[in-house]
Amino acid sequence: MRLSVSSYSLSRWMRENNKKLNQAIDWIANHAEGIEFSGLNLKEGEDPIRKAKAVRKRCDDKGLTIVGYCTGANLFQPDEKSQRNEIEKTKKQVEVAATLGVGNMRHDVMYGFPENWKGPKTLNTVLKRVVPAIRDIADFGQSLGVRTTLENHGFYMQAPDRVEKLIQTVNHPNYGLTIDLGNFLCVNADPVKAVATLAKYAIHAHIKDFHVKPKKQMPSTGWFATPTDIALRGAIIGHGNVDLLSCLKLLKKAGYKSWLSLEFEGMEEPTFGVAQGLIEAKRLIDLTCGARTKK
Template sequence: MKLGISTYSLYQALNSGELTILEVIEYIASLGAEHAEIVPLGFNLTENPELIEAIKKQARESGIELSNYAVGANFSGLNEEQFEKELERLKKEVDIAAALGVKKMRHDVASSADLSISHFLQELPKLAKACQVIADYAAPLGITTSVENHGYYIQHSDRVQALVEVVDRPNFKTTLDVGNFLCADENPQAAVGNNIKFASMVHIKDFYYRSSTDQPGEGWFKSAAGNWLRGSIVGHGDIAIPQVLRIVKESGYDDYISIEFEGLEHCKLGTRLGFEFVKRVWNEL
């Protein structure tokens, strides 16, 4: 297992201008991380391709690997022309992943206001086709593509499983975010147990959880069923992170794990504390 940090964890500092992406990589390395996962929020590699070589150089100088490249995509509700245009855009993102030298790339697949299982099943063949095209494009480059349990529509463990199995490509798996299952009101321990065998990448994220009958106020957002969530430092929230990590470890998973922080605390503090917590717990298991 190689423990690292997603640049998304430092988005607060990137967005404010406190840190550049190169300084983020340097900070990630300073914490003892073995890898950095590149999420282009707060910077843009399509508009600023010169950053690709700069990021690679900074990672080499900092002594860490680049593990994964994570981008958005949406193939839901598109006509044929829009569908093909989105495919071409995403292929260019695969090219960026290859230029970065990473062998893993997460792309979103769909978002929709209609979260029903019937709508998902209706769209599944089209969504699977999109993933097949991108996985086949990425395969000669040695890249494994993946879908994350993310965005309400394809967030439940069984929907992710269904997509991975219908796509049926050896280089298409899931980026498994242990916290995101709560957004679909699914027990994280059960969901991680269901999907760890499909994982090419694992994100460790934590949330505070309150019932739908509570009124917690600013900083909280609703799950699919109307319960309340707020990002926390990993280990400070309501997810049983040690138990989740035990499931991951006992599964035999031995690849990249990324810390993701999206709490209200300063991102450098939240990232450091979460990283230190996961490193300690993993070593004690």
């Protein structure tokens, strides 16, 4: 396993300090071997393919491997025209991923039912609409050498049983899972049990940690409520409640040998939080794999 950093981890640092994406790339290049992009911070009207080419060159010049690309998508649309538009928009993002030279792209599936939805609000209703769209995008990704994935996030498609049901129903050789080790807590699922079930589907992985409190004890700042009875706050890797070592050992047991992208969304200053998290993540990888990680 090799360690990378998601650009998402420095999004607050960029926003609060008027930093550009290139500066985030430079910072990550000094601390890790790889980078995963959560969007490309496009300006209005900016060409995404041109930006992807420039970003790829910047990373190449810095000796930084681009290990993944993440984008949003809402494939549960109320009508066929909107559905087709969303599919085509997501395919454009696959082209961005291919331009970056990455072998995998995570796209979202849905964010819940629309407020004006009149039909049944069941998982089967969702699957009937989103599965053909996911297969269409996976086919397109396969033609460009980009594997497409679901991530366990966004509340609706986050519980381990729903994630597995979706992947099994899609049943496409070019589709799998970006497994986020911390995000299962967002639906109060045990991360270790979830990873034990889902590790076999993993194409890419995020290492993330959370502090946990009962929702009734949630402070007014820094925490967010989940749909369950707990509240969460992003944590520096190893400082929270996720048993990350057990999760990593399960990933290894399942044969996972690829990148771990560090995601940090805590209250601490982001570069401090990421740097401290990298120290602990390296230690955990060494305990799991028995080899010293670089940087």
